[in-house]
Amino acid sequence: MTSGPPTLDDVAREARVSRSTASRAINGADRVSPEAQAAVEAAVARLGFTPNRAARSLVTRRTDSIALVVPEPDTLMLTDPFLTGVLRGVTDGIAGTDLQLVLLLSRTGEAPGRIARYLGSGHVDGAIIASAHERDQLEAALTRSHLPAVFVGRPFGDASGHHYVDVDNVAGSRLATQRLVDRGCRHIGTVTGPQDMSAGIDRLRGWRETLRAAELPTDAIAHSDFTGTGGATAAAALLDQHPDIDGIFAASDLLAEGVLRTLRSRGRRVPEDVAVVGFDDLGVAQHTTPRLTTVHNPVVATTKAATAALLGLLSGAPIPAAPQIFPPYLVEGESA
Amino acid sequence: MTSGPPTLDDVAREARVSRSTASRAINGADRVSPEAQAAVEAAVARLGFTPNRAARSLVTRRTDSIALVVPEPDTLMLTDPFLTGVLRGVTDGIAGTDLQLVLLLSRTGEAPGRIARYLGSGHVDGAIIASAHERDQLEAALTRSHLPAVFVGRPFGDASGHHYVDVDNVAGSRLATQRLVDRGCRHIGTVTGPQDMSAGIDRLRGWRETLRAAELPTDAIAHSDFTGTGGATAAAALLDQHPDIDGIFAASDLLAEGVLRTLRSRGRRVPEDVAVVGFDDLGVAQHTTPRLTTVHNPVVATTKAATAALLGLLSGAPIPAAPQIFPPYLVEGESA
DNA sequence: CTGTTAGCGCGTTCAA
DNA sequence: TTGAACGCGCTAACAG
Numbered sequence: 001m002t003s004g005p006p007t008l009d010d011v012a013r014e015a016r017v018s019r020s021t022a023s024r025a026i027n028g029a030d031r032v033s034p035e036a037q038a039a040v041e042a043a044v045a046r047l048g049f050t051p052n053r054a055a056r057s058l059v060t061r062r063t064d065s066i067a068l069v070v071p072e073p074d075t076l077m078l079t080d081p082f083l084t085g086v087l088r089g090v091t092d093g094i095a096g097t098d099l100q101l102v103l104l105l106s107r108t109g110e111a112p113g114r115i116a117r118y119l120g121s122g123h124v125d126g127a128i129i130a131s132a133h134e135r136d137q138l139e140a141a142l143t144r145s146h147l148p149a150v151f152v153g154r155p156f157g158d159a160s161g162h163h164y165v166d167v168d169n170v171a172g173s174r175l176a177t178q179r180l181v182d183r184g185c186r187h188i189g190t191v192t193g194p195q196d197m198s199a200g201i202d203r204l205r206g207w208r209e210t211l212r213a214a215e216l217p218t219d220a221i222a223h224s225d226f227t228g229t230g231g232a233t234a235a236a237a238l239l240d241q242h243p244d245i246d247g248i249f250a251a252s253d254l255l256a257e258g259v260l261r262t263l264r265s266r267g268r269r270v271p272e273d274v275a276v277v278g279f280d281d282l283g284v285a286q287h288t289t290p291r292l293t294t295v296h297n298p299v300v301a302t303t304k305a306a307t308a309a310l311l312g313l314l315s316g317a318p319i320p321a322a323p324q325i326f327p328p329y330l331v332e333g334e335s336a
Numbered sequence: 337m338t339s340g341p342p343t344l345d346d347v348a349r350e351a352r353v354s355r356s357t358a359s360r361a362i363n364g365a366d367r368v369s370p371e372a373q374a375a376v377e378a379a380v381a382r383l384g385f386t387p388n389r390a391a392r393s394l395v396t397r398r399t400d401s402i403a404l405v406v407p408e409p410d411t412l413m414l415t416d417p418f419l420t421g422v423l424r425g426v427t428d429g430i431a432g433t434d435l436q437l438v439l440l441l442s443r444t445g446e447a448p449g450r451i452a453r454y455l456g457s458g459h460v461d462g463a464i465i466a467s468a469h470e471r472d473q474l475e476a477a478l479t480r481s482h483l484p485a486v487f488v489g490r491p492f493g494d495a496s497g498h499h500y501v502d503v504d505n506v507a508g509s510r511l512a513t514q515r516l517v518d519r520g521c522r523h524i525g526t527v528t529g530p531q532d533m534s535a536g537i538d539r540l541r542g543w544r545e546t547l548r549a550a551e552l553p554t555d556a557i558a559h560s561d562f563t564g565t566g567g568a569t570a571a572a573a574l575l576d577q578h579p580d581i582d583g584i585f586a587a588s589d590l591l592a593e594g595v596l597r598t599l600r601s602r603g604r605r606v607p608e609d610v611a612v613v614g615f616d617d618l619g620v621a622q623h624t625t626p627r628l629t630t631v632h633n634p635v636v637a638t639t640k641a642a643t644a645a646l647l648g649l650l651s652g653a654p655i656p657a658a659p660q661i662f663p664p665y666l667v668e669g670e671s672a
Numbered sequence: 673c674t675g676t677t678a679g680c681g682c683g684t685t686c687a688a
Numbered sequence: 689t690t691g692a693a694c695g696c697g698c699t700a701a702c703a704g
Contacts, residue, residue: 018691050457054393055681058696091441103439105427121386354675391697394680
């Protein structure tokens with residue numbers, strides 16, 4: 001009467017079979033007669049039965065849930081587009097499974113190791129790590145605990161031993177920089193992202209390589225975090241030190257947006273006086289004035305791939321140890 | 337030897353007490369001697385014991401996890417700032433508890449009821465619903481299942497019977513519109529948000545009320561979704577139909593951003609020719625040109641409050657049925 | 673204050 | 689193909 005949610009026993013009784021048979025029918029085992037199968041299915045539908053996850057976990061020793069670790073945005077608006085893409089990618093990736101997605105937002109000033117401890121405690125079957133920043137503890141804890149995990153974005157430091165999916169950041173920044181070279185820019189600067197993230201490092205590298213190949217100067221570098229404000233400040237520094245700059249590669253669209261603001265306030269026309277190319281194409285680029293030329297970063301696709309890889313690991317599939325690297329491509333705008 | 341994670345039995349053995357005592361010590365019951373308490377704590381630390389959630393859930397009939405239901409952004413960049421704020425609010429809100437956060441991203445084109453079914457299946461102890469859109473099924477399912485839930489933003493339709501926390505959208509849009517009135521605008525238009533969201537409706541209402549009180553015309557209305565592109569289109573329509581417009585209240589900053597773009601492309605100066613006020617202040621406003629005058633929407637605070645309210649419900653605290661409404665305030669920019 | 677005893681709901685042997 | 693029995697790790701009565 002006051003029974004709460006229906007249990008497997010209720011289903012079995014309703015279907016006039018034993019609990020084991022009901023269990024087998026529900027979990028798609030093969031040794032079940034068609035009649036029994038049908039009876040169980042009918043009973044399940046009639047009762048609205050849903051397996052109790054806790055009970056199931058207890059015996060299967062799986063939690064049927066995975067963790068998604070994401071960095072807390074430094075400022076609202078900062079990593080937002082990235083965050084949104086990641087969320088969508090993972091959600092898409094687990095659609096159709098009965099996996100629960102447990103969200104772990106890594107707080108900036110928090111006691112280090114909270115997340116590592118959580119991941120090591122057996123509360124989840126695996127993890128997607130979209131945390132771009134350096135996190136020695138996390139990576140170490142991950143290898144120690146043998147928790148199946150896939151990174152979105154090459155892990156900082158030694159990537160060997162970790163599965164990851166990434167966009168080819170070096171190729172992307174080459175694309176961006178080459179565009180500036182091709183349109184005739186002779187002194188091309190860059191506003192970099194944080195150098196404790198692989199994306200920040202790689203995007204600087206592509207810029208440098210392209211300019212070297214073109215035998216152009218590589219002296220105009222301004223470091224920044226991935227914020228619009230940071231980009232504006234960095235661009236100002238760049239213009240002060242190198243007034244003759246005629247092109248800027250910004251390591252993200254958010255940065256580029258700040259760069260455009262500075263250029264406008266200084267009366268430099270874009271792209272006539274200074275051409276600008278960004279990176280990411282996650283929505284910001286379409287809303288700038290002028291519309292930003294940028295490099296598309298397929299975040300949803302990479303995250304989806306990472307999730308698929310994790311599902312593979314969980315199902316014990318043969319593991320392709322090699323990272324999956326997605327190609328970026330240039331998106332036409334008006335800024336270059 | 338090959339035992340896997342340590343169990344309560346291991347702890348008990350290590351601490352030389354019974355399992356029950358160990359359990360009591362760990363769960364902070366009172367009837368435990370100081371020595372036993374210390375012994376257990378030492379054993380826990382030594383073994384790195386973490387309670388098995390599944391086993392605990394099975395007996396306590398609680399899952400120690402809550403769901404966060406958020407709408408999938410219609411476009412990247414769209415509801416991003418909102419989403420980020422919500423995530424932070426909830427995360428802050430459950431910090432210090434051992435609650436798991438299960439993320440439920442509501443897909444736009446999905447089979448309706450997926451989320452409702454999930455919430456009704458006993459997989460979580462409660463839910464925060466940040467889904468602004470109309471979702472009859474969800475609200476109905478929620479009342480039917482008696483799952484403790486708190487909405488962020490007044491639920492669409494009949495809000496009675498639902499707990500919610502919200503910013504005072506009507507007051508906010510009054511603030512915005514009054515600002516335009518005060519600076520001398522005589523023909524003030526509005527670009528609305530979707531009229532199937534309470535925020536969209538309320539923000540339109542505040543605009544109308546303010547203009548009526550000021551005895552100014554309320555004929556210049558253009559509806560839109562909450563995207564920048566939508567705002568740009570709506571603003572164009574507004575200018576076409578009412579060329580003499582000298583002020584626009586946009587129901588969100590994203591909309592306002594689109595409005596500014598249209599005004600610029602039509603050669604209208606802001607704020608000299610047309611003054612603009614937005615709503616939300618979630619990061620977008622600071623990056624527009626000119627910097628947007630807007631109304632601050634304390635998303636993190638409301639979401640945190642919603643989470644606190646949910647925790648209260650879960651602990652069986654006396655439930656304040658009345659919604660918590662947060663006051664908005666005007667943020668100075670250059671656009672009005 | 674402590675230990676003993678019983679399940680929580682489910683998957684999975686093992687015989688039949 | 690089916691059912692009976694067991695145990696996953698833990699909390700909560702109940703005696704002591």
